[in-house]
Amino acid sequence: MNAIPIVYENEEIIIINKPAGVSVQGGEGVTHPLDKELPKQTGHEIFLVHRLDKDTSGLMIAAKTKTAAAKWSKLVASRAVKKEYDAMCIGTFSERKGVITDDVVQHGERKRAVTQYTVNEVFEIDCGGEKLSLSLVHLTLETGRMHQIRIHLAKKGCPIAFDDKHGNFAKNKLLKKYCRGKRLLLCASQLSFPLSGKEKTVRIELPESFGAIFE
Template identity: 35%
Template sequence: MQAPPAPLQVQLLTIGEEDAGQRIDNFLLRICKGVPKSHIYRVLRSGEVRVNKGRIDQTYRLIEGDVIRVPPIRIAEKQDQMVPGAEFKILLEDNHMLVIDKPAGVAVHGGSGVSYGVIEQLRAARPEAKFLELVHRLDRDTSGILLLAKKRSALTNLHEQMREGDTDKRYLVLVHGDWQNERQHIKLPLHKYTAADGERRVRVQADGQASHTIFNLIRRYGDYALLEAELKTGRTHQIRVHLSSSGFAIAGDDKYGDFALNRALQKADGSRIALKRMFLHAYQITFAHPETGKPITLKAPLPPECEKFLKSLPDGKSDNVASAPSRTTGD
């Protein structure tokens, strides 16, 4: 069902197959774009939202055929911004899912000072799509593989795979420092908080969420090392904080990295070319197809700007490093 604008009069919406199973609060947050969360929960608590003429609470899960009464909701006056439709490099697409190679510098969704992101642009480019939702997220400055669901059943299935640890996500990351180990486990608990500037941040904290990343050394480049990061948990900023807390700054990381190093990297130096982005790329994922159960492995090669930067470093080679095999030696 195509999401209608935030209503200024009572609307009666009938739930179809694609929205069945979703919580009523999440459904309303999605269809009432621009309405503050606090207002959505207020109309839920007040009983103004009804399902099949009866009151429900925010945890109610929608059933196909439910008729929802959505009350008039007035949002703050603001200039609506047209979202330009965009398509991205497609790695896989069928009736159940869409997998793209997201470029660095593009947010996956609007919010936090960003008017729109990948999901809004794809929806604008595909107005006929009845359902299109992000399965997971990537940081704005991280490039690489991003999964989207085209059916709610696929979204639910892929979320379950991720919760159960059945997906295998791998990243390529370039760090500054004398990395020693061929294979290294980092297990540091992570805590999310909001910084004074309103930005979402993460730090290592004893009572934080258990987090586990395995790093495999692919190649050294003078004072840098190219690593493969294997996620065992999927916490916000996990790779970035695990590395920075262990004394290794990701090249170009403007939140947790070495700021003096980043400034230097943005300018060419001798044979080394400039790096104007964070060197973190989601290059491989393995999961079971949500409909067939067939195992799928997808890869996205390093973007050209990262390849060129590596080749300009000491000991850089002309071969394509993104095709380097993963280290799968025993722990």
């Protein structure tokens, strides 16, 4: 397995750029999970303080000690750590900016979920004679429910490209046939967090898969 890119580091934490397809935690049938690979790579114990879906790429915080893990887990839970995402969606939005507030059901319980979105660009691509519209959308979470972004964008009628759980299966099939790529086009692209009395922001470029869909 290739080394996991580390994009920021201090005495308490590292921030990594997790590739799509890499599981955060091990389990039956899981190979090379982050909780096993990061300690091997860094040479010391690592504590994950939040998660990303296996199919989602992007920024994650990991702590170097148990004390730091407790501190940063609280910061994440309190929303002092601000997470922002970018997604390539199938379809177009009626408004360039908005807030999605549909509840999300988790483990049989209905929970409040809030996602802010901004449409940055709209594209049209040809899939064997059929035109598909794609929207590049920037997203900020006010809540952190499982699959929240994927569920909210699907309910909005603009599911994430290559989302095999909540997406448009017929249009995903078209994209896979005529375009490069198959990975979910969702990236945790920016993290902002308190550091020494100021706000520190870390941002990464979007993965090559976001551009490869047009090739």
